[in-house]
Each structure stands twice: as structure tokens, then as C-alpha cells.
Amino acid sequence: MPLHTGEPIGSGDRVFLADARFAFDPAWMGAILKKPTVLTWEGRPILAHVTGDFADVIRRAMAAGEPWSVPVDVEILAADGDATVYNHELRKRERPFVEPLLPETVRSIERKSYFGAYKGVTDLLTKYAWPELALVLTRWAAKLGLTPNMVTAVGAVLCVGATIAFFEGHLWLGMLMGWIMMVLDTVDGKLARCTITSSAIGNIFDHGIDLIHPPFWYWGWLAGLAAYGTPVGAELYGLLLWVIFATYILGRVIEGIFEWRYKMHIHVWRKIDSQFRLITARRNPNVLILLIALVFGRPDVGIILVALWSILSLAFHTVRLVQAFLAPKPIVSWMSES
Template identity: 55%
Template sequence: MSSAERIRRIAAARAPQADQSGVIVADTRFAFDPQWFGWIAERPGTALTLGGRPVLANVPPDRAEAVRDAIEAGSNAWAEGLAVTAYEDGITIYNATLRKRERPFLIELIPANVRAIERASYFGAYKGVTDILTKYLWPEWALVLTRIAARIGMTPNMVTTIGAALCVWATILFWDGHYWTGMAAGLVFMVLDTVDGKLARCTITSSWWGNVFDHGLDLVHPPFWWYAWGVGLAAHGLALDPPVFWMVMGVMVGGYVLQRLIEGWFIHVAGMHIHVWQKVDTDFRLITARRNPNMVILFVSMLFSRPDLGLLGVTAWTVLSLVFHFVRLLQAIVARRRGALASWLSDGSAA
């Protein structure tokens, strides 16, 4: 899309958060992370520059046209009465949505920089707190798919729909004991689960329904995968005895639900996600008993042709993860009585 269209989408998405007392002037000769729009909207009488050139300015309505004309003409008159902040000063912003402190990108929009801008936009949309596969294995794969999806005009919801179909197919394959094929379908689904969100953020096309569809699918499907995996063991002659099977299912599903409830309770107590409180919480998020780390355990079990042990391994890891998060919740409750809690990711010089 054109730079003007991209900025228009950013402004439309951020409009409810914008300061209505000023007008934001943007130079289309630069590409910038949407966070900068929110940053400038909260700072009337401020300009953000790169290389001494104004990129964004929050100005009084009666000065908007003069500032716009001055920027277009290359005159320094735009700076009159504005507090200037240079991007080169290393300013950072805490992104509550992606749970990370970062320095959002701001790059001059010239042909030689297009690829760099694409990568900056894409990686800027990556969560700082997530599982080990999403953080280290998926990024480059998903970048290629995100670029292809954007080029051919796919919407994020189209990607989510394809992923949902693969998710259901993987469930059916697990149920029938076709574990390798099921994991292949699940792998593509897990990568697409990254692509849809990145595509939405990079193309500024996030929507209420897309958010519900994506996160709802993420929330609901894991217990169905574990149940189907357990049923599929019969096809390999490794079926668990009924009492053991139902105990395993109860622990896995119950542990999954309880962990989600603990996460919600933690937000109520601390005002932030449990995974961003202290560094140990962020590190544990890499391997906690969520879908992707659990699939690593199941994959390893298949290397030894023991999918039954893989399921038992996931069950044990679910219990250990549940205990860890419950202890962290209790510690947060105690710490909260001594004062407000802060995320270790919010430390540093806030913008």
C-alpha cells in the first residue's frame, strides 16, 4: 500500500486514543511503527524527528496547515513552538499488547529501504513474551508467508480460517492415530497462527472479529488435541487403561483450565500478565505447558514410537507448570500487599 494509505489506516485505528485538542501532521516520506502515532497523540506541542527532519508533529489546529506546508517545502519554520524529540536519542516505549519494551522502527521510505522496513514492521509485531517455538523457530518461516499473503491480498481472517481447517484436520488425524501426519498439519496451523496476527499488524487490518476468531481458536482447541491423541493410542496398541486414560484427561484438561484461570486472577491482582512480572516468569513462558511446548514433548515421544509416554509426559509437565504458576500467584498476592507491582519489562527510560 502507499505510505499515505498506511498512515491513514494507522490514524483510523488509533483515533479513539488520540488527543482531540491537536492535529497530527505526518510526513509520508517516512515509514514508522504505529506505536509512534499513539506516542505523538499523547504529546501536544511535540515533534518527532529523524536526521533533523520532522516525521510526526502534534500541533494546534490553527498551525496544522502552516506546519504541513513548511515540512513539504523543507523549511525549518515547522519547529516554531514545538518540543522536538529526536529518534536518534534512543527513546523506547513499553508495548503492553506485545508485552515488551522496544524502540519502534522509524525509517526513511526510499526504494533501498523497503525490505528493511518490511522486516522491521514484521518483527516489531512479534511478542517479546511467548513460547520457544514462536520466538526462535517460526519467525523466518512466518515472515515469508506473511509477505506472500500481503502481496496476494489475503486478509488475516482468511489465514485464520485456513489454520482452523488444519487444526480440525489435525484433531481427526490424532484421533485415528495418524500422529506424524497430524503433527504435520498441526505444524502448518501453528505457523499460520503466527502469520495471521503479524499480517493484521503489518497491514493495519486488525478487527474485533479477527481477534475473537484467532484467540478463541487458540484458547479452545488444545484440550481437543490431547483427547484425540489419547484416543489414537488404540491404533498403535498402546491404549491406556480406562481409569488411567480418564485420570490423564482430567489432569490435562483441568490443569489447562486452571492455568488460564490463574493467569486471569493474576491480571486482577497485579494488573499485568503473569508472564511479564519478573524475568523468571518470562523465561518460564518459553517452556510452560501450552500447546507448542507440549507438541515438542509429543514429537520427541514419536521419535521413539511411544506416543503413550509422550501423553504422560505432557500430563506431568502440565502439573508442574500449574504448580509453578500457582506459587507465583501466591507470591504476587503477598507482594501486592506491600505495594503496586511492576513488570520487569517496563524498566528503563520510558518515552
């Protein structure tokens, strides 16, 4: 049956109604709460944000599961049509899922809920390499009653362990712990969104770790080369260390300036920015470079390549920031324009 408070509704009151016989992506709520809007499925209303004048009509239509007469001043979004939503938080334009809540659709709803929680603009490993693995781990975590903060805590321990291992020259051990941590970094976010257990503290905990540790991994890798048996000279060591930290800090500053000025991530401005995000010199692509170099027995070359790629990525984002400053028209995301 539709969900409502049961309290009297005034004609000018804004009302939110939902048919609990359907499961739906929370992104639809953000879309319809902007203005009076009704989300339909096969012509019947299943979510509605309307004034009290229309609430009873829509409530009865929901209860009956039937199509209804559309008020002229209410926008209609067809969930089973071509309606799409720009999800600013997850950086993607999509048609969020809606499914009748039935025993036979539970598995489908689970998958759609999980993949609906994925960012549209992210790195190539997160986007392509481990979604199915992370789905299995997220399902297990939910069944075991683990909270997202518990998963983040395990990731934090592995993160510190990988850093120590790198500094001591145990590059393979550090790489193993690092990759597990990177997968768990996907799991905790999906678990939070799919189980609706996100919290401000958890968000700070997770993103704080993500923000701080990457350059220390690279530093540890560089420092551990001598113990591993592939040292670099003192001058090159100092240069690489300087490049690693300078490019990382400046890159984050550029992203912060862009987001502060234009109220969106630099990676969602134009399509090329979203495509470059797949491979830009963030942690996951950089660790992939280090792994490939380690497989070929040249971890020293790997850290040099990471430094060079960091310089090129910084140059790309610097140019994009300057182009945004010089652009003659308002800066909006290419996805919000669709």
C-alpha cells in the same frame, strides 16, 4: 509532504502531523498520543502530537525537512537515538522502526514491519523456530490478496483435521496438520498487523480457536494411543485426561485473574515470568514434547510428560499469583520500568 486536514487549527486544538516521506511503526503513534510529543529523525520532526500553537511551525519544518526550535513544553523522542516504547499489546519494550520511504528501503521496511509485529514475550517456537518461514508465507499471502481471516480459516480446518487424526491414532498426520496450523497461527496475526487489516471479529475468531482447542488435541492424542499401538491403562488414561483439562482450565483462570487485577499479562510481570513463557505448558511447547516422544516411538510417554509439565507450570503460575497478591508495592511490568 506532511499529512494534515488543511482545516483551520485553533490555538488549543490537539493536532497530529505525520511526514509521509517516512514509514514508521504504529507503536510510535501510541507513544506520542499520550501527551504533546514530537518524534524526530536526525533532528527533523516526522511525527507530532501538539497543540495548534506549535502546529504551523512543525508543519513548515516537516515540509522543509529541516531541524526546528523545540518548544519547552513538548517532549521530544529521537527515533534515531535511544528512545524506546513499551508495547503493551505485543508485550515488549523496543525502539520501533522509522525509515525514509525510498525505493531502496522498501525491503528493509517490510522486514522491520513484520518483525515489529512479533510479540516480545511468547513461546520458543514462535520466537525462534519459524519467524523467517512465517515472513515468507506472510509476504505470499499479502501478494495473493488473502485476508487474515482467510488464513485463520485454513488454520481452523487444519486444527479440526489434526484433532480427528489424533483421535483415530494417525499421530503423524495429526502432527503434520498441527504444525502447519501453528505456523499459520503466526502468519494471520502478522498479516493483520502488517497490512493494517485487523478486525474485532478476526481477533475473536483467531483467539477463540487458540483458547479452545489445545486440551482437545491432548485428549485426542491420548485416545489415539491404542490405535497407534502404544496404549495406556484405563486408570492412567482417566488420570491423564483429568490432569490435562484441569491444569489447562486452572492455568487460564490464573492468567485471567492476574490480568483482571493488574491490567497486564502474568508473563510480563518480572523477567523470570517472560523467560518462563518460552517453555510454559502452552500448546506449542507441549506439541514439541509430543513430537520428540513420537520420533522416539513413545507417544505414550509424551502425553505423560505433557501432563507432568502442565502440573509444574500450573504450580509456578499459582506461586507467582500468590506472590503478586502479597507484594507490598504496585505491580508493574519489568519492561514498563525500563
